[in-house]
Amino acid sequence: MDFTPTPEQTAASELAAEIFGDLSTPERLADRGGDTDTALWKELCTAGLSGAVTETGLLGLVLMLEEQGRTTAQVPFAASCVYGLLAIGAHGDTDQRARLLPALRDGTAIATGAFPARPGGVRAWPEGPRRTEGDRRPDGPRKEEGPRKAERPRRAEGPRRADGKGRLTGSVPVVPWLREATHVLVPDGVTQTLWLLRTDAPGVRRDPVETTAPWSAGRLTLDDAPAERLGPDASTAQQSTTHPYADVLATARTAFAGLQAGVCAGALARAVSHTATREQFGRPLSTNQGVLLRAADAYMDTEAIRLTAYEAAWRRDADLDAGEQALTAAWWAAEAGTRVVHTGQHLHGGIGADLDHPVHRHFLWGRQLAAYLGSGAEVLEELGELLTSRDARNAQDAQDARNARDVRNARDVRNARDPQNRQEEGTT
Template sequence: MDFTPTEEQRAAGDLAAEIFGDLSTPERLAALGAATDADLWKALCAAGLPGAVAETGLLGLVLMLEEQGRTTAQVPFAASCAYGLLGVGAHGSDAQRARLLPGLRDGTEVATGAFARSGARPVTVEGAADSGRAQLVGTVPVVPWLCEATVVLVPDARRRLWLVRTDGPGVGVAPVATTAPWSAGRLTLEGAAAEPLGGPYAPGDARGRHPHRAHDDVLAVARTAFAGLQAGVCAGALARAVAHTTTREQFGRPLATHQAVQLRAAEAYMDTEAIRVTAYEAAWRRDAGLENATHALTAAWWASEAGKRVVHSGQHLHGGIGADLDHPVHRHFLWGRQLDAYLGAGAELLEELGALLTKEPQA
């Protein structure tokens, strides 16, 4: 394994860091409130960063999402790239790619995925699934960036993926308040027109026999991408905590000189590195064409379990200031908890990981 970024991946990460650092400032975020930063999204698309994912791969996307997480920038970068550019790019038909990818690159199209939590009632399909069109019925309570999305990937009970336009008949989108300002929404499908990702499911072809392959790949990509985002959120929270404890004095000396503070910060640093390296490994394996579902689950578990520890530590190390809802570190706390909720409970992820490890040979 070699996680050393290529020249293209490093350049994309550096450019992302520059744009996020310049435009996603605490003052700008405070003025936005819960709104999506439309100007920042335009700047990212004008710089070609979403489109660069085709060349930089999932590892390149993870590097860029780390930079987004450091600033908690309010744009649908992770969702649109993971579910759209990489999902449709890898599994869409020629016609679907030609129709959707240009808009996903320039930002006129925004994609997301309506993957419900474990145990939720799945979306059902009405009509012939082996046709080019079908109707979907069901509800997904929380979909990230749904209020900004133009197209949604929706899995059914058989783990087949369907493309649904958010402005289509039978599609309901209602805003949902979440911990972090993700423009999330509740997706209601009442006979909504849907198009199978990759084209009609022919009973004799590989996708017909194994309709879950695209589903599992897209889910692994999304888990890896959001884990990379969490690595950045945690790194940003820790950087703020370090800056605070090295300048704030107590009993005549900086807080950072106290052993308890040092230990808490060290534990947060190790947790952040664990999230980062597991996300890197899952992304690298996917780019290399290797089995990566178990590695994506591992990255998701670290991002969920360790991520909430880090953002709690970041807020705690700020002392009373950390309780200020307007302090920038509180934004990292909110994002860390939202990513924890979105990726799923640690016990659920471990149960799924155990099932995969006992069923599938490792590459």
């Protein structure tokens, strides 16, 4: 493992730090309120940072998202890169890549994702005459379900056409950056097949939803909405051996863990600056042992988030399985991220509770990221299931190897006792 960034990744990260630092100031964020900073988004795309993701890889994206997190810039950078550029680049067919990637690179198109898949949320159906309510929901009325952890991909395919066209019906309570998006990547709630739809298509409804962090989120409601399956020609995908849903979910968890690392680093930097200049009883707050210990713990938590995100990103870029590493990074982002943003607010004392103070924005982002794509408990449960299933497969492989070895040994013993049999086996 070598997390040393390439010159291209370093250049992209430094440029991102410059743009976010110059344009995503506390004063500008306060003026924007909860809206997306469209001018900043245009500047990022003009500088080529969104398009650079296809060259710098996931590790390069994580490095740039750290810089966004430090300033809590209100742009759909992570969502559009993960659910658009990287997802289509890895699992889209030749036509989809040629048709969609240029607009995503220059920012004229913005993608987001209705992740994770939710049983009872969205179902895909083959194109055809409009179906009745009973036809669309053969199992009876759909019941609204709360957030659940993403299930392991199923082998079932679900109804669809060979040309990759389908119709989607269902709803997703919260989709980040939905108000700004032109495309949404939606997994089928049962088969986890990925479908890409336009937000201006018939049957698509978007209702604004307020979230903890100002993510321009919305509720997505689909009623026989037309969509295209991502990557109908699987042989041309870069990672055809990887289940597309599992790969995109792992990529999203890694990228948003990198964003959380930046949020935590920004909160900690503000806390360090405050405690170093604020004096009580004739000395800076930073000289108190309790303050030092809390800041040190927050620093180690931040580094744990960063390094686990780096490892998961590096493995994906190296075409290695990164499912376990992405879950590990997501767990650190949820558990340690919550601790760090609470520490940052606590070390500010009374002013940390001021809703207009910049550190409070880091607190809101940290809490939002801690629950996105699964809470710490949900992610840990999923990681445990993945590890136990892997151990079971390894045990079965070891048993198969022992059985094959026993068969070879028995054959060798039989041949040693019967030279004629050995000669006959050699001729066959």
